[in-house]
Amino acid sequence: MRLKKISGAVVRRLPIYLRVLDELARDGAKELVSSQELGERAGVSPALVRKDLAWFGEFGKQGVGYDVEHLRTELRRILHLDRDVPVALVGVGSLGAALVRYFRRRYVADPGFHLNIVVLFDADPAKQGETIEGVPVEPPERIPERVKELGIRMAIVTVPAEAAQSVVDTLVASGVRLLFNFAPVKLAVPKDVHIVHADLSLELQRLAYYLED
Amino acid sequence: MRLKKISGAVVRRLPIYLRVLDELARDGAKELVSSQELGERAGVSPALVRKDLAWFGEFGKQGVGYDVEHLRTELRRILHLDRDVPVALVGVGSLGAALVRYFRRRYVADPGFHLNIVVLFDADPAKQGETIEGVPVEPPERIPERVKELGIRMAIVTVPAEAAQSVVDTLVASGVRLLFNFAPVKLAVPKDVHIVHADLSLELQRLAYYLED
The missing domain is CATH 3.40.50.720 (NAD(P)-binding Rossmann-like Domain)
Known part of the structure; x- marks a missing residue:
């Protein structure tokens, strides 16, 4: 059961974030991604990225960014895309x-x-x-x-x-x-x-x- | 040339409003529609309906609502759907x-x-x-x-x-x-x-x- 009621608009952006993280992981260039870059690639503001993800936990570290692999795993779990x-x-x-x-x-x-x-x-x-x-x-x-x-x-x-x-x-x-x-x-x-x-x-x-x- | 820069989110809702008006016109039941009903049928708040439409002109009358046929014609024109x-x-x-x-x-x-x-x-x-x-x-x-x-x-x-x-x-x-x-x-x-x-x-x-x- 979900404890919080997340708006449809937030849910709609989650697969877009996941896709960006998949791309970053495929390129293999970086282990960390800032909300700035995640936002730019997803087509939303960095503030919105931070706000959206904050609904689900404390994923980022101020001044450091998000761990690509960790956030990817978490988003897959949240979207139930960690299994067939x-x-x-x-x-x-x-x-x-x-x-x-x-x-x-x-x-x-x-x-x-x-x-x-x-x-x-x-x-x-x-x-x-x-x-x-x-x-x-x-x-x-x-x-x-x-x-x-x-x-x-x-x-x-x-x-x-x-x-x-x-x-x-x-x-x-x-x-x-x-x-x-x-x-x-x-x-x-x-x-x-x-x-x-x-x-x-x-x-x-x-x-x-x-x-x- | 467009004088105002309208956000993509507003533009995305225009065809939805148009579809609701098409349905209302087809049912033929009413000449006027309130922002309340238009919003309910389009799945957005009445305030957002009023705000979205205000970008394009003064279509509604307070306490009276929108003229279905007039708003339909205007939305078709705005969306360039008044010709092939x-x-x-x-x-x-x-x-x-x-x-x-x-x-x-x-x-x-x-x-x-x-x-x-x-x-x-x-x-x-x-x-x-x-x-x-x-x-x-x-x-x-x-x-x-x-x-x-x-x-x-x-x-x-x-x-x-x-x-x-x-x-x-x-x-x-x-x-x-x-x-x-x-x-x-x-x-x-x-x-x-x-x-x-x-x-x-x-x-x-x-x-x-x-x-x-």
């Missing part, structure tokens, strides 16, 4: 299949990624029995059984908008608590379920702001 | 092709979307000459010519990491100023070019924070 996390994906259409490839390749290439798509579901009988990047496609009727069997708490939803709520209801009833939704629709979930909407259209729309008149 | 915006996509792999389908279908289904993928580029000769959702795939050598011809200022990049910088350099040299990058790599661009990194891995990683111990 099994993930389900529902809806193996064009976008779903592309995401399976994207995330599976990332998982294979990066031993620190730890998010592993282990099962796919699709309502189309023609797809059932197939595999994508070695992961089998199964019928949605098997969601409750397979989610429990595989200990899945996290799922990616790439079904059409009109199917999304019913798929999410089934996932949640089966024990899934974390959802990454690509269906362009608002979804109702219980209070203890976290849902991230990957809204690619919103991202493209905000870019248009910068078009010159 | 031609977009190029480079890299028609699995993810690229999925995104073409995703955005083209959105464009066809939603007359207010206005972001229209009009040309695709891929280095694979086997793909050149094909079309996806009616959009032709052309060789990357044609980027400069076609970008100028079609008046393209916005591009989506879905090439492999190692090809991304060179593709982006070509796009920028041809006149593209807005980039939506899916390649998992940092890219160098001139100061007057805006780049959004669609980092799906970061999104999935931050969800893992909420896994229970």
Whole structure:
């Protein structure tokens, strides 16, 4: 159980800090990093870096900085990325299949990624029995059984908008608590379920702001 | 030319407000919306709604709220979504092709979307000459010519990491100023070019924070 309620904005920056630390560790150049440099590479102010990390403990030393390896280990632990996390994906259409490839390749290439798509579901009988990047496609009727069997708490939803709520209801009833939704629709979930909407259209729309008149 | 420098965080929320207003207009129930309701639907505080919108003018009336249609029209104008915006996509792999389908279908289904993928580029000769959702795939050598011809200022990049910088350099040299990058790599661009990194891995990683111990 978490003792403190950390804001979503802070949580959103943690994987960015972790990525910067991964880069620093890969370069192998330095054992210590200042909040100045961590902030610059993460695109935030040094003060915000210090404030964000202070929520989780006393990681830095004034005038010295953060120990790269120690902070990396701690962030992995905080983000639960210190062990494999099994993930389900529902809806193996064009976008779903592309995401399976994207995330599976990332998982294979990066031993620190730890998010592993282990099962796919699709309502189309023609797809059932197939595999994508070695992961089998199964019928949605098997969601409750397979989610429990595989200990899945996290799922990616790439079904059409009109199917999304019913798929999410089934996932949640089966024990899934974390959802990454690509269906362009608002979804109702219980209070203890976290849902991230990957809204690619919103991202493209905000870019248009910068078009010159 | 923009007179005021608006922060990226404000710009990021504008398409969300627009979407809420689109929903309100579609429901057709009300002509006015309070900052309270707009905030609730957009997931931000009413004070932040008022502060964000005040950057662009005096849209609301105290105690009355915002005129849905007027604010919608103004936000479309501010976001340059009051007319069609031609977009190029480079890299028609699995993810690229999925995104073409995703955005083209959105464009066809939603007359207010206005972001229209009009040309695709891929280095694979086997793909050149094909079309996806009616959009032709052309060789990357044609980027400069076609970008100028079609008046393209916005591009989506879905090439492999190692090809991304060179593709982006070509796009920028041809006149593209807005980039939506899916390649998992940092890219160098001139100061007057805006780049959004669609980092799906970061999104999935931050969800893992909420896994229970």
